[in-house]
Structure formats: structure tokens, C-alpha cells
Amino acid sequence: MPELPEVERVRQSIEAVVAGATVERATLHRRDVLVIPGDPEGGFSRNRTRYRPKRASPAHLLQGLTLRGAHRRGKQLALVSSKGPAVIVHLGMTGQVRRVAEGARLPQTDHIHATWRLTAADGSRWRLVFRDPRRFGGLWHVPDSASLTERWSALGPDALTLTPTALAEVCRGAKRAVKAVLLDQRAVAGVGNIYADEACFAAGIDPHRTATTLTPHEIESLAAEVRRILADAIERGGSTLRDYVDAEGTQGGAQLVHRVYARAGLPCTQCGGVLSTDRLAQRATVWCPRCQG
């Protein structure tokens, strides 16, 4: 499940090829994966039972344009053209962006929903594909840079640079669990279930605590741990639990240092006590009742 670190690794692993590249040809293999402005379903997620996509053209996937680069906010990735139009890529649960040299074979060819054929700035030719077996992810066409800014302004501050002030602001008056706040992309962008649990553990805060009751000291500690854990996970190449690989197919190693995620019933690495589990905000949650007061 790609969260901020995994999306950032994907971004890094395509940036060099994407910056200055020309999109020679773009193909959409599955129509309902792309949302274009004016679609009956205008939100960020598609309700598939009702979603009826309008006709998409290769231009909606930036065919014929030169790319400026790959940008990221929270868990969202955007291929941005130098003229302004962009495509937001959301990986959802099982989404991948893979990149191979033109003519090279992709390791997996099932569930590929979009393909871009690129000529990089140095003249080399590449194929970029969006693959997403479970289709919780998707693509969003954005007509200009102002629209991208507008869309991304609906997201909270990027979790990688989360300040105590910003965290305090979204916790103020929030009568819900602090983990629910961390998972809310409008409050903080980029944290998912794994790193929410890991950050709460590292900060010694029970994820069930009502957000508004956190002390300034706890807020500061939590913001620092969110930043540290995400930065460390990026350095380790992200967390590979099952599906995640970066654009070159490289697995991550951050899962090796998880202290609580998927460790329910196992001993706490800090105190040796048994880790507890329940469901919070619809997500499996693991914490140490002794270390997280």
C-alpha cells in the first residue's frame, strides 16, 4: 500500500527519464481508470457503480507534450507538462508505475491500464506504464497548472515537512482519534495506515487519543516522528509488503524496521509486552498499551 515514502521513491525513479521527455504516444487501455474534467463523477475517487467516463483522448494523457517532471504531494504523483496540463497518478492500494527501455519486456503485463511512450531529453526511448490490479488507484487529467494547484491545495500539508504548528492546527478542536487525523489527507497529506501506527508508537502516543487532548509537547514529538519515519522509509526504499516496487522494480526495505505494523500479539520491541490490536477509523491498528500512554 503505497504511502508517501513509496510514492516518493516512484517519483525519484522516473524523474530523470521524465524531465524534458516528449510523450510520443499515450494509450489508455481501460477507460474508467482516467477521470477528466467534466466527468459526471468529479471527485477524486470514482464510484465505479455510477462512474461513466467521457471519451478520453490521448491528449488527456499528455500525448504530444514535453514533460517538465514528476511532482508529488502527499500520496499523489503528477506528470507535469511544460505547457501546464498534467496527469495525477494515484496508486491506491496496488498501483505501480513501471519504466522500461523501449523494446524491453515488462515483468508483469496484466492489469496495465495506461502506457506512455517517451523520448527522453537525451534521446533515449522509454515506456512508462500504470499498472493497478485492484484499481483503487487511478489517473486524473488536469488541464492546467492552476487546476493542479487548486486540487493539491485541498490536501493538507505534505507530511514529510509537517511542522508542529500545522499539526496543532488540524488537531485543535478535533474530537476524533489522533490516528484518524493523521489518516485524513485533508489534514495531513501522505500518511497511511502503516506510518500512522509507526509514528504514534515512536512518539509514545496511543493512536486512540482524542486529537484535541494532545499536549503541545506531544504534538511536537508526533510531528517530528512523522517526519523522521517517512524520511527514513524513503531512504530505505519504502515498505514492500506484497506488491510495492519502484519504477525500476526495486523492492523496499523499510518493512524490516516496522515496530508495530502487522506485529499484533508479538512482543513490543521496547518493553517486551504484548502488542494490542483493534480497528480504528476502519483500519487495523496495532499499538503497545504500555509504551503508548
Next chain:
DNA sequence: AGGCGATCCTGAGGGC
């Protein structure tokens, strides 16, 4: 306001 359940989807893993 926000908790909660349902929904979308596929693949893995357990039980028998």
C-alpha cells in the same frame, strides 16, 4: 462534526 458501515477490487492465505 464525525463515527460507522458499505463500496469499489484482486490476490493471498487458511480451513476443510
Next chain:
DNA sequence: TGCCCTCAGGATCGCC
């Protein structure tokens, strides 16, 4: 070997 069930979860929607 195979079938059925459950579970995983990001985001949203509708109900309470």
C-alpha cells in the same frame, strides 16, 4: 488440488 471464506485497505458516500 480445489473451493469457499476472509482479509488487506485509500477514499468517499450516505446514514445516524
